[in-house]
Amino acid sequence: MADKxxxxxxxxxxxxxxxxxxxxxxxxxxATPVGPRSKSEAAADMAVIxxxxxxxxxxxxxxxxxGGDRRVLLVLQGMDTSGKGGTIRHVAGLVNPxxxxxxxxxxxxxxxxxxxxxxxxxxxxxxxxxxGVFDRSHYxxxxxxxxxxxxxxxxxxxxxxxINAFEAELADQGVTTVKCFLHIxxxxxxxxxxxxxxDPLKRWKYNPGDLEVRSKFSRYQLAYSDAxxxxxTPVAPWHAVPSDRKWYRNWVVAxxxxxxxxDLAPTxxxxxxxPAVELARLRDADPLR
Amino acid sequence: MADKxxxxxxxxxxxxxxxxxxxxxxxxxxATPVGPRSKSEAAADMAVIxxxxxxxxxxxxxxxxxGGDRRVLLVLQGMDTSGKGGTIRHVAGLVNPxxxxxxxxxxxxxxxxxxxxxxxxxxxxxxxxxxGVFDRSHYxxxxxxxxxxxxxxxxxxxxxxxINAFEAELADQGVTTVKCFLHIxxxxxxxxxxxxxxDPLKRWKYNPGDLEVRSKFSRYQLAYSDAxxxxxTPVAPWHAVPSDRKWYRNWVVAxxxxxxxxDLAPTxxxxxxxPAVELARLRDADPLR
Numbered sequence: 190m191a192d193k194x195x196x197x198x199x200x201x202x203x204x205x206x207x208x209x210x211x212x213x214x215x216x217x218x219x220a221t222p223v224g225p226r227s228k229s230e231a232a233a234d235m236a237v238i239x240x241x242x243x244x245x246x247x248x249x250x251x252x253x254x255x256g257g258d259r260r261v262l263l264v265l266q267g268m269d270t271s272g273k274g275g276t277i278r279h280v281a282g283l284v285n286p287x288x289x290x291x292x293x294x295x296x297x298x299x300x301x302x303x304x305x306x307x308x309x310x311x312x313x314x315x316x317x318x319x320x321g322v323f324d325r326s327h328y329x330x331x332x333x334x335x336x337x338x339x340x341x342x343x344x345x346x347x348x349x350x351x352i353n354a355f356e357a358e359l360a361d362q363g364v365t366t367v368k369c370f371l372h373i374x375x376x377x378x379x380x381x382x383x384x385x386x387x388d389p390l391k392r393w394k395y396n397p398g399d400l401e402v403r404s405k406f407s408r409y410q411l412a413y414s415d416a417x418x419x420x421x422t423p424v425a426p427w428h429a430v431p432s433d434r435k436w437y438r439n440w441v442v443a444x445x446x447x448x449x450x451x452d453l454a455p456t457x458x459x460x461x462x463x464p465a466v467e468l469a470r471l472r473d474a475d476p477l478r
Numbered sequence: 479m480a481d482k483x484x485x486x487x488x489x490x491x492x493x494x495x496x497x498x499x500x501x502x503x504x505x506x507x508x509a510t511p512v513g514p515r516s517k518s519e520a521a522a523d524m525a526v527i528x529x530x531x532x533x534x535x536x537x538x539x540x541x542x543x544x545g546g547d548r549r550v551l552l553v554l555q556g557m558d559t560s561g562k563g564g565t566i567r568h569v570a571g572l573v574n575p576x577x578x579x580x581x582x583x584x585x586x587x588x589x590x591x592x593x594x595x596x597x598x599x600x601x602x603x604x605x606x607x608x609x610g611v612f613d614r615s616h617y618x619x620x621x622x623x624x625x626x627x628x629x630x631x632x633x634x635x636x637x638x639x640x641i642n643a644f645e646a647e648l649a650d651q652g653v654t655t656v657k658c659f660l661h662i663x664x665x666x667x668x669x670x671x672x673x674x675x676x677d678p679l680k681r682w683k684y685n686p687g688d689l690e691v692r693s694k695f696s697r698y699q700l701a702y703s704d705a706x707x708x709x710x711t712p713v714a715p716w717h718a719v720p721s722d723r724k725w726y727r728n729w730v731v732a733x734x735x736x737x738x739x740x741d742l743a744p745t746x747x748x749x750x751x752x753p754a755v756e757l758a759r760l761r762d763a764d765p766l767r
Contacts, residue, residue, distance in 0.1 A: 196595045222601070251679075251682040251683075254682055255682060274576060276574060277574070277576045278575070278576060281576075282571075282575055284576065285566070285567045285569045285571065285581055286566060286571055286575050286578055287570075287613070288579055289575055289580075291578075293576075293578055324576070342613045378763060379760060379766070379767070382760055383757065383760055383761075386753045386756050387753075389746065390536075390540075390746060390751060392746070392749045393540040393543055393544060393746055393749070394540075395749070395751075395756065396751065397751045397756060400759055400760065403765075403766065404765045404766070406766055443495065457679060457681070457682055458682050462680045462683070462684075462685065462686045464681060466671065466677075467675050467684065467686060467689070468676070471668060471671055471672055471689065472672075475668060475692075476692075476693045477692065477693070477695055478668070
């Protein structure tokens with residue numbers, strides 16, 4: 190391969206949540222411990238990452254058309270303004286939209302609430318050969334559901350195990366799950382909320398309920414910490430991504446996606462026909478010539 | 479607006495199918511009658527188009543979150559190798575994937591065949607605020623269905639009217655439909671099929687059935703011609719896009735999409751709250767400060 194993104198250490202290793210030792214309080218949302226040191230360095234590397242992602246995504250897509258069942262699922266979670274939308278724009282925007290499936294999980298509808306919490310999620314699992322992105326996910330059911338007491342504690346506590354079983358089932362089906370918690374500080378959230386309110390072109394992203402949620406910041410941190418620790422498994426690890434700097438957040442998530450695809454090493458399927466025979470048909474027996 | 483794509487004449491006017499006078503045989507698939515004269519000129523303008531599309535798409539998306547029902551549906555049809563996939567990559571790839579919904583219509587499944595031909599199509603209409611792209615569409619039901627006699631002629635003939643009624647209904651629901659027939663010559667198709675067979679990384683795009691379809695090239699041209707003439711309506715016009723040159727095809731479709739969005743002139747919704755009140759809450763009553 191000609192241009193590969195910087196051969197720094199595994200970014201997955203650097204940010205993966207180890208359930209034995211993880212301490213969310215020890216993760217600095219403004220840190221940039223590995224990789225690019227500046228926005229411009231990151232931008233240059235993003236272009237390189239984009240080219241490699243593009244090649245790998247096409248191979249994955251081709252593999253899927255040939256009957257392969259492998260695919261990638263990127264799960265994005267984080268507080269308001271942590272940048273789920275921005276990450277989709279800048280990271281998912283690097284690849285061919287035809288091979289992409291983006292699903293946003295908002296407040297469940299009445300129909301969705303009549304089913305198990307994983308029902309609506311199962312319907313959005315990306316098909317073979319695709320890269321899926323979840324903008325929020327089944328983790329909301331151990332986050333807002335817990336903080337706002339939407340279900341009894343016995344119920345949300347049971348969900349960690351159900352989620353792990355679900356994600357193990359996905360792995361068995363060929364899904365590589367990459368989970369990213371976009372970690373921002375309350376100070377940075379405040380700045381971004383103010384920016385949304387001050388810019389007429391950003392006001393649509395704000396609603397007064399955001400301040401209610403913000404007032405529960407520390408309770409959410411606790412709920413995230415538990416979800417990350419209880420559901421960071423070998424087949425579907427969590428990553429705590431420092432997200433106070435947008436350029437660093439985007440770079441980390443792009444690298445995590447790249448590493449997942451590199452590990453898959455998707456391969457083009459062998460043709461089910463003989464190319465030489467087909468070429469001869471086109472060259473010697475083409476009715477339109 | 480700072481940078482706008484070249485103020486050439488309306489590209490929609492230039493390529494729109496006028497049912498009164500359209501003659502497919504008179505459309506040169508290699509023509510470049512308006513706009514950029516070279517690949518490099520087109521590339522430069524695509525960057526400009528991309529920035530304007532991006533702004534307009536964000537406004538459309540915002541409008542949708544504010545209760546607006548408007549959206550855009552780009553329908554791509556064309557013979558094998560005409561570049562439906564390439565157009566999605568290069569045109570849809572210009573916008574934020576979060577506001578995009580891409581649907582591919584392959585050979586109908588058994589479940590789909592048990593319903594009306596529009597059933598599976600209705601399910602893929604983009605939601606308000608989104609740009610939808612159809613990679614093939616309900617037009618297959620007057621193309622392959624006709625050429626291969628999959629249904630009696632009375633049935634496919636009836637479908638033109640049904641399609642026009644369906645598209646008028648979409649217009650009433652706020653959908654701007656932009657239909658593009660990617661028109662290539664049999665010679666160019668032959669070159670591209672050979673290229674697919676010669677390049678190991680492209681062989682997955684080929685299957686021997688492609689030559690069967692190719693042998694019916696002229697019957698397909700007739701079916702396309704009828705579909706274009708019978709279903710180019712004021713609310714959902716067809717465009718015949720010269721597609722022998724990929725760079726020109728991409729530029730034309732990008733411009734058609736841009737013009738559709740310019741015509742919509744989407745607007746950011748008025749906030750349902752008072753920004754000054756919210757700013758005061760954040761500045762003076764922020765519990766996390």
